[in-house]
Amino acid sequence: MVPPVTPAIRAQHLSKHYDGHAVVQDVSFELAPGETLVLLGPSGCGKTTLLRMLNRLVEPDSGTVEVFGQDVRHSRPEQLRRGIGYVIQQVGLLPHYTVAENVGVVPRLLGHEPAVIATRTEELLSRLHLPPARYANQYPHQLSGGQQQRVGLARALVADPPLILLDEPFGALDPITRTSIRREFRELEELRRKTMVLVTHDVQEAFELADRILLLDAGQVQQLGTPHELLFSPVNDFVRRFFAAEQLALQLRTLRLTDLLPYLVPGSTNSSLSNRNIIPTTVTIQEAIEALSNASELTIPAEEQVIFVRSADTVSPISLTISSLMGAFGQAIQHLRRS
Numbered sequence: 001m002v003p004p005v006t007p008a009i010r011a012q013h014l015s016k017h018y019d020g021h022a023v024v025q026d027v028s029f030e031l032a033p034g035e036t037l038v039l040l041g042p043s044g045c046g047k048t049t050l051l052r053m054l055n056r057l058v059e060p061d062s063g064t065v066e067v068f069g070q071d072v073r074h075s076r077p078e079q080l081r082r083g084i085g086y087v088i089q090q091v092g093l094l095p096h097y098t099v100a101e102n103v104g105v106v107p108r109l110l111g112h113e114p115a116v117i118a119t120r121t122e123e124l125l126s127r128l129h130l131p132p133a134r135y136a137n138q139y140p141h142q143l144s145g146g147q148q149q150r151v152g153l154a155r156a157l158v159a160d161p162p163l164i165l166l167d168e169p170f171g172a173l174d175p176i177t178r179t180s181i182r183r184e185f186r187e188l189e190e191l192r193r194k195t196m197v198l199v200t201h202d203v204q205e206a207f208e209l210a211d212r213i214l215l216l217d218a219g220q221v222q223q224l225g226t227p228h229e230l231l232f233s234p235v236n237d238f239v240r241r242f243f244a245a246e247q248l249a250l251q252l253r254t255l256r257l258t259d260l261l262p263y264l265v266p267g268s269t270n271s272s273l274s275n276r277n278i279i280p281t282t283v284t285i286q287e288a289i290e291a292l293s294n295a296s297e298l299t300i301p302a303e304e305q306v307i308f309v310r311s312a313d314t315v316s317p318i319s320l321t322i323s324s325l326m327g328a329f330g331q332a333i334q335h336l337r338r339s
């Protein structure tokens with residue numbers, strides 16, 4: 001028999017009051033190792049308070065938190081926090097320390113060898129697009145907001161904690177920087193195996209980064225589930241209304257070509273198309289539209305922009321145009337609404 005995996009986090013019946021008001025009310029969830037949970041909800045709904053209960057920056061009035069099977073009350077708060085990465089919007093870099101010194105703070109406190117810290121710091125800065133030769137000896141005020149944010153992320157990652165908590169980590173950035181840094185963040189090898197809890201009030205961001213979303217309102221869990229479940233199987237009106245304004249954009253980012261295969265008719269194969277015109281069925285509808293819009297850069301004449309979809313279980317490729325794609329998308333949505 002496979003032994004049960006100890007959850008990375010088990011939060012049970014967490015509650016917190018401030019000045020007689022319930023800010024977090026009876027919240028429970030479990031997170032598997034490697035999973036990313038996004039805490040989402042309107043301003044003031046208790047996301048930050050809930051996050052800070054996980055590393056004891058806030059003590060709950062009632063309820064318990066276990067991190068990798070250990071009740072957090074049994075660790076000293078400072079010790080617990082050194083083992084959990086924490087990234088906040090106001091990056092909190094030390095102004096009189098260089099970039100490298102800021103990144104090395106926690107490993108120094110943990111007593112790691114200076115040479116090991118230096119190597120690791122350089123490796124992380126390079127991976128976060130801050131070449132150490134240029135940035136290691138700069139001071140925070142010499143960096144842009146986005147660069148400071150990356151130093152904050154490097155600092156949280158340097159001691160290689162298995163769990164990272166992030167509170168609006170991209171909140172202070174302009175929308176364009178925010179989108180590109182988010183993409184880098186998602187593709188960062190370093191984060192692939194980490195368990196993460198991320199607070200945001202940005203719905204698109206939540207859908208882009210979450211394995212599961214915990215949607216809160218007035219301190220209470222409204223729904224906990226995958227982006228797909230929240231979008232297509234909302235459990236109440238609050239959840240439905242919360243996503244209504246951005247529904248189409250979210251549907252395009254949540255459904256994948258795999259979901260549309262039953263509605264796509266295999267087309268004729270065109271031998272003039274090279275491999276560059278083949279996209280996998282794992283891409284989202286949004287990505288497929290972007291690929292089709294860029295198809296004129298490929299070998300196909302603009303008036304017959306076609307892209308082939310290939311998956312392990314599709315023997316013959318399916319040719320795709322914007323109109324066949326949107327037709328299939330419409331049918332898939334109707335089917336999901338009915339079921």
Ligand SMILES: Nc1ncnc2c1ncn2[C@@H]1O[C@H](COP(=O)(O)OP(=O)(O)OP(=O)(O)O)[C@@H](O)[C@H]1O
Nearest residue numbers: 018019023041042043044045046047048049050201
């Ligand atoms: N230390 C505190 N003392 C008193 N009230 C507090 C304290 N911390 C938070 N609150 C209150 O608790 C409620 C929830 O705050 P919290 O910061 O957890 O919400 P949030 O969902 O993270 O909000 P935002 O998205 O605006 O950051 C708010 O009404 C806030 O004013």
